[in-house]
Amino acid sequence: MAYAFNERDDTRLIHEDYFITICTYLPRCLDFININVIQNSITTMLNKIHVVLCYLLPTYLKTYINALPNHIESERFNETIETDLAYILSMTNEKTKIGKNLFTQTNYKMDSQNFITDVYKIIGNIDFISYIRKNSGNINQYYMEHNSNTKEIKFKVTKVITRDNEKQIDSENSMHFLEFNRNYTNDLGNLCGLSDVDIPSKDLSKLETMQEIVFYTLKKLQQYCTNTILNSTKTNSKVNQKDLKNTIDIMDTLQDICHNMSLILVYLIENEVNVDSIMFSTYLTFCGDFKGYSEIRCTSAFHGTSSITDLESKKINCIQETLKNIWTWNILITTNDVPQKNEDKNSNNENCKFLYLNYLVNINNTIRKFNKGMDEWTTFEWLSGKYFLAENIKNERMYEIKSNYIDIKNVNIKLSVAYYAALPWGLNMSSIGTFHNVIVNHVEKIMIGFVYTYALIIHLYLKRTRTSIGSHVLQKVRDSVMWYNEGTKLFYKYLHLPLYTDKDPQNESLSNDNIKTIIYRIQNIDDNGYLNINDVIPEFEKNYFLIWAETNIPNNDVGKKRFNTFVNGNCMDAMGYMSTFLSIVQKSMDIDFEFQSAKSMYSQYCQENIFDVKSAIKPMSVVEDKQINTEAGSTSVSIGSSLLENTSTLKNLLMRYLKL
Known part of the structure; x- marks a missing residue:
């Protein structure tokens, strides 16, 4: 497919x-592989290839290159496509040991189409649940060993204390919970088969008992949804819009359960x-983004073609199977039980379903x-980084996270790409927590870049003007740390909410010690204007900055006037970055905070004319970065950047200033 994409x-x-x-x-073919083969580099690569070649690059090609204003931009976007294709070809050559272009062989195109069509039909006649049952021993053994420490993993949450340091639960809360628990368990006992052993604790006023009731409710809803999904999914049978609506309704039910549960979990953990x-x-x-996943997997990038109309029923099949396969797989690796239909009358009872859902809502x-103002950090949108990775983002720096x-x-x-290609097959605390921390570390890395840039600009200015610098300028420099000390408080409050730890080296939290040291030293510069940053900023970052500064802040009168321009630009970008971050927090956690x-943050926290010289450029006004929205990539992002590599954090930040 990569070779075929190259022929465009x-x-x-x-x-x-x-x-x-x-x-x-x-x-359908990939799902069969994902369910029957323990995840490895080949399964991961196949899922990546599917998302990139079937959705991202075709959409990117058809939607954006046609709209580009000039030939130069077209070349840049083509370079990005070539980068993705080159990596895919390299990986496939390594795994298959086939280095030649099979697409040039006679009849290969038709033969490969016929092959995938035949495999599709064969798999359509296979009962996936039976295969899972046959292979469950190997799968469970692997995941039990792999996740042997998951029971001990905890989210370390910053305690939210209210009401004069009292616990958030009060007598009024307790009274409501007691009433709900009593009425609910009575109804379940009378109508839905609840027995005395199902809820071990008997004191219905305690939060620990409520936790047991909530978990019991989740398990019952899990079985109800399993019955509904397995009963409604068709493979080779004819499907229509009614079948699609039924599947969408199930997805909506799952989303409602997830939405109501997220705040309950926060409340239990923080108490x-x-x-x-x-x-x-569980x-x-x-909480999987089932609609988002099925949109990417099942909606062809080639809208409007005659063939697509004929394949509409295949799209509905795909949406149904996406929900069924991801749902059943994640239940298997979470519970170690093969998901299957339960014919018990209570498992299909609509009245019981209503009781379960209504209890969570209450x-x-x-x-x-x-408990107004409680931060809902348990939402799937926040933990998975959905609004960092799968939504429109105008801020260039935040867009780089994708x-x-x-x-x-x-x-x-x-x-x-991983959000669609890998995350759906790991809807559990270990996988989601790992993924969340990788995103958080990349977000923090960019903020660290702003601090490095700020410190290096000040250091260069002091180095060049130390003998002639006035005390009032030194004081302005000391006071300028307000942008970080005051302006980043909300940023860091939510960035590490929650703090999740595991042994994956990708998830080692970046140390703030060096950043705090940098800010402290700037705030306490001596009267001689001496600032030592050699031990707190990586050498490769300093070297990149000095190369950039030779051209952009020359050691002359013109360069001297540019110091304010660039330090203001850095502060402006930091405020825009934090504002975008907080808007994502607000949307992800479903909270209402101001x-x-x-622009307001820049006016409040960013001092203009720190160095008391007339700038070469007028003070900047804060504007939103305009960014073409495409998951396939852009030349504004650093292709191949990784938290663990010595890639310059400053490169993109400094390149932005050349546009001003």
């Missing part, structure tokens, strides 16, 4: 019909109830009413 006429794929066929039939990883992972099985509403890489089974994969706009 700039904005048009020559073998479009080939991609339509392969991309339509591939998801020191021991929510273990089993309960948290919650996450409801608990959620009570917590929301009496194209940073994560290593999965020795496959380098962009975070925005934070300042980038």
